[in-house]
Amino acid sequence: MRYPSRRIALLCCALVGCLFTRVCADDDLSFEQFLIQADDLQPPTDGSVRRLPLTDPAPVDPPPLQPPPVADSQTVPAEAAADPPESPPPPIQNLDAAMPDNMISSQLRTQEFDSPATTSMNNDFTKFPDFVGGILIEGERAAMKIGGYVKADFISDFDPIDSTDSFDTTTIPIGAPPRRNARFHARQSRLSFDTRWKTGGEVMRAFIEADFFGDGSDGSNAFRLRHAYGTYGRFTAGQTWTTFTDPSAVPNTLDFEGAVSNVNRRQGLVRWTQPILWDGLSLAAALENPRINFEIPSGVQGVGRTESPDVIARLRYEQDWGEFQSAMVLRELGFQPVDQDVITGTAWGFNFTGSVMPTDTIKGYYQITFGEGIGSYRGSPDVIATGPDTASILPMFGWMVGCKREWSDRWSSNLTYSRLDLEAIPGQAPDNLRSTTYLAVNLINTPYERVFWGIEYLYGIRENQSGARADANRVQMSFGFLLP
Incomplete structure (x- = not known):
């Protein structure tokens, strides 16, 4: 058949x-x-x-x-x-497993550089790459780790917002006709180089990291410097996170912008960090680059001046169950009218942050920021015009609360709510920002080691000094591939 x-x-x-x-x-x-x-x-x-x-x-x-x-x-x-039977193949090993002690890179790992934050969890986008495994280049007395990740973002807006690549709620237009927006990009992708060597018994470190969130000629995808600094012992110099911020309290959002009150500024600085009193307590002092955001009155011609660096001090306490930080900034704001002397004013601010892990799978965090003339540390003005030829230093108050939960080895969620309020000073333009609100909730899955995807809902409100307001809704899906 x-x-x-x-x-x-x-x-x-x-x-x-x-x-x-x-x-x-x-x-x-x-x-x-x-x-x-x-x-x-x-x-x-x-x-x-x-x-x-x-x-x-x-x-x-x-x-x-x-x-x-x-x-x-x-x-x-x-x-x-x-033939004699061969032994079964070894199981797949974690790329972050400890390296042999005879490797140069293993001798360059230090507690200051490589101890994970006490409240660090999976998919921490502010964490520096581990100096172990992966792409390591070793010389006779030095080693360099190449790190970073590829992150693709797929964004859908249901309401008008002028910031299409990140959810910047201050750009929500008030009174705009209805419109939607779709945007795909990979601008948050990063590349880093961590180089270390020993000098005088101390480990020296030079770290460089960049992403593609710069302002290019086409408005996108320009390579941008994030970090470029060196560390020797307790001394740090270069561009990195300002001493005024706390990276461990940065919310784990898929959105690049983050909470409206969160200080996410990186700038040039020189800093000294000193352990004090008891284990886990440290004091840091820094001189940092004085960037200002000055709204010039319409009847005045001149430019903003920065004649002295920002002076910042930070007190930090870390334990296995949490960490707390208090930071203070003092700065001088200057403005020079045409053919006149520089006019100066003093600005100040405080930033209280913390995070606590009541269990191994739950992390709660918070932030309270307030001061006068520190709006540029979060993207708002330091000085606003109050008339054709008058201006005033702007007080602000912001706060944030959030929680991250790991449901299993593969699934995690983050919830963040934040609000920023600027003082209602008489005389300023009615369309100036009065307050803004930010809400983000997500679900992130890690199907394989160093691979993740997630979906996030975002909601924001902008209110002007006139009382007019508008809101925006966004859904974002992201896919990420972390270099080993």
């Missing part, structure tokens, strides 16, 4: 698949043996149906030694019996 050609082809495919599955499970079967067995599956030319044996064919002359029986009642191929 002849099978129709289609049924013969399907049968052969099924049998080849079964044989291939067995070959994949048999480490001792050579490629030549696979070809021989596959050749036995060729259909006969006389039209008859060949029945396949349920066991391996009998050995040919000369007869080999009888192999021990296996669990599925099948015999082991002859060639495999002649």
